[in-house]
Amino acid sequence: MTDPAAGQEHRSTPAVPAEESGSWLRGHLLETASALYPDRPPVVVREWTDPVRLRDPAPVGHRFLSLMAVGGDDRRPSSPGLQGLLDAFAAAGWTVRRQAPCGPGENEATARRGPFRARLYEGAGPGILTVTGWTPVVFPEEHLAQPHFTLSTVDVDTDGVLCDDCHGWGMCLLCEGRPYSGGSGGYGRCWCAANNAGPGNCVECAGRGSLPAEAMSWKRKEYGLPEADDGDTARRPPAENGHDSNTHAFTDISHRSCACGEFRCFWRNTVSEADGRLLSRFVGRCQGCAARRAYAFTLPRR
Numbered sequence: 001m002t003d004p005a006a007g008q009e010h011r012s013t014p015a016v017p018a019e020e021s022g023s024w025l026r027g028h029l030l031e032t033a034s035a036l037y038p039d040r041p042p043v044v045v046r047e048w049t050d051p052v053r054l055r056d057p058a059p060v061g062h063r064f065l066s067l068m069a070v071g072g073d074d075r076r077p078s079s080p081g082l083q084g085l086l087d088a089f090a091a092a093g094w095t096v097r098r099q100a101p102c103g104p105g106e107n108e109a110t111a112r113r114g115p116f117r118a119r120l121y122e123g124a125g126p127g128i129l130t131v132t133g134w135t136p137v138v139f140p141e142e143h144l145a146q147p148h149f150t151l152s153t154v155d156v157d158t159d160g161v162l163c164d165d166c167h168g169w170g171m172c173l174l175c176e177g178r179p180y181s182g183g184s185g186g187y188g189r190c191w192c193a194a195n196n197a198g199p200g201n202c203v204e205c206a207g208r209g210s211l212p213a214e215a216m217s218w219k220r221k222e223y224g225l226p227e228a229d230d231g232d233t234a235r236r237p238p239a240e241n242g243h244d245s246n247t248h249a250f251t252d253i254s255h256r257s258c259a260c261g262e263f264r265c266f267w268r269n270t271v272s273e274a275d276g277r278l279l280s281r282f283v284g285r286c287q288g289c290a291a292r293r294a295y296a297f298t299l300p301r302r
């Protein structure tokens, strides 16, 4: 399971001890985002880790993630948005790539620098402008290959959630990807050798490491969540008061949990004017149970 690409990946990265990669990334992202809005420092909205496990419940490694809001609330059409952020990241040594717009007026991009990754997002209206950065998975005991996904990095474009069986590795955890165990003692054959995805691969997710949202309906039942989660009502919650800025509202929901207990969620945001007030809507899909989540806030006019 030693990662053959690891040496190459790390060549272009700063010489940071693995256990310090989280704090390096945090400082680097703050500095990069500050270049865009020198008078409005980015706000760290939430920081967390994704535990990574094999068959045992105890984690064998973890990844550090940092979410920050850039530019505050006063972004006007003339203010630097996602393109400005992409330019700042490119200037700081990141390889950036725009994604297809995820909604009307919303824009998204990915960035990579060595083993570090980031997701850049711009809401509509203008909504929030955010950077989510993550480190490679750090393994204190032994050097393992990187899993396809961890809890927070499952491909949201496909509405996926982490595979319950392989925890994002994509490999069969019984044999750890080695379906035949030979040697002088005899010849063993793991049951995964006969599966459609090929020997050594996870049977449940066919080696992808993630499951489509539809596959999570059983889990939704287990948590007592409503089955029909894609109705428009779910996306139109009553508007809450109590926040004087969109950044505060965003920080608030980033610390709320889904009914299943999971807080990880890639939030999208639209700010619009209604009845002389600003209305900020947040929507996302829970990265634990794939439920649609939504919040709305009325904000004072700027």
Ligand SMILES: [Zn+2]
Binding pocket: 163, 164, 165, 166, 167, 168, 169, 170, 171, 202, 203, 204, 205, 206, 207, 208, 209, 210
């Ligand atoms: Zn799997």
Ligand SMILES: [Zn+2]
Binding pocket: 172, 173, 174, 175, 176, 177, 178, 179, 190, 191, 192, 193, 200, 201
């Ligand atoms: Zn196996």
Ligand SMILES: [Zn+2]
Binding pocket: 258, 259, 260, 261, 262, 286, 287, 288, 289, 290, 291
């Ligand atoms: Zn959930």
